Amino acid sequence: MAVYALYHQKGGTGKSTLAVALSWRLAQSGASVLLLDADDQGTASHWYESVGEALNLPLLVRHQLLQTLPEALPRFTPQFEHVIIDAPPRLETALVDLLAICDRLIIPCRPTLPDIWSLEGLSALLAQAQAKRAAPLPAMIAINHYRGEDLGPLHAQAVAYHLSVMDAPIPWDPAFAALFSGAPLPEHFSQLLENLLPR
Template identity: 30%
Template sequence: MRVWAVANQKGGVGKTTTSIALAGLLADAGKRVLLVDLDPHGSMTSYFGHDPDALEHSCFDLFLDHGQVAEGLPASLLLPTSHERMALLPSSTALATLERQSPGQSGLGLVIAKSLAQLWQQYDFAIIDSPPLLGVLMVNALAACQQLVIPVQTEFLAVKGLERMVSTLQMINRSRKQALPYSIVPTLFDRRTQASLQTLRTLRNAYPEHLWPAYIPVDTRLRDASRAGQTPSQFDAKSRGVIAYRALLKHLLSQQGVTQVA
């Protein structure tokens, strides 16, 4: 299993859309994909028609036993999505209480890594949607993944959020055996606005080694896909957004030495 996390310490940058779009394209290519929703807001969970306020069981269950994950528990929590080759480990609003519970509890930072270890042979890829703040949930996402994707909205304030995210990553890397590779992905790009153009130039100057050279454009078809509860490629495989995400997927796979997914 290859594990990717999608994270940024600023909300509204396209994390959930990016996670689902990449997962959908991988599933279209025949891969078995696990989506992990670690955001207490549950946007990914809601995307596929599940109510994070009403779910009896969710990712929260994984954190209940002092960092230990009972055998078989992760598999029992899985929910269906719009794609037969994609499953969802759902979020719930109860995850928001973890920050208050985590002080003094050791081992909580590795809960998701332990959970994915139980599902390692069942899926080819796992994609984790992380909350937009540094805490036990983001630490879990970063500890579990082999590749980090950082979506950055092409507007001025988003660059500040990226700076915080890179600082967090540097801190995490000090506790890892190997530095976590990451790709910065410009999102919500609108070439008609100076803000988008200037921000893209800023990103290219400041992060030349880690920036994906292209961008995800503003595309209403992505929003329409979320309303329909389908992956973007299921909803409109020829939309501008899907074409861009397909190029991003190719880039991410090439970084890991994979030339194709089919």
């Protein structure tokens, strides 16, 4: 079982949208996927209740409190190939325990410096999580909602926080928002979403 967490403490970065789209894409490929909605806003849960369940894919969405995730994850191991966690947008010590057991951290960011500046606290928590792990945690900033902005300053700030940035930014696309009204997952999303996964 591979466990991916999507996290950013700021709202509006597209975290929940990417969690839903990535889960959908993996399930379309035939993999069994569990999307754990730990965000208080419940975006992923609402999507599943209104649209996702009717897709008849090997995809299940469940609400889960952040504090209970490390304890709950082992019982899902025999049932799912992938677990996607839509983490809540806040810094707290429970995040350290979650990151200590994840296989990858995906950090969606809009192409603005304030989105990167707000990751300073996450950088400190990530260092604590790394100390609890047997192997380094791959953590990747995914530039989202990209419209051709100069990414040089963002890359420089990410380096200062010891974070790497995904090579290909995810462009702004109205089709992402359309997913929540039941529009199909466009084929051109495939490579964009696969870039979020380890190679």
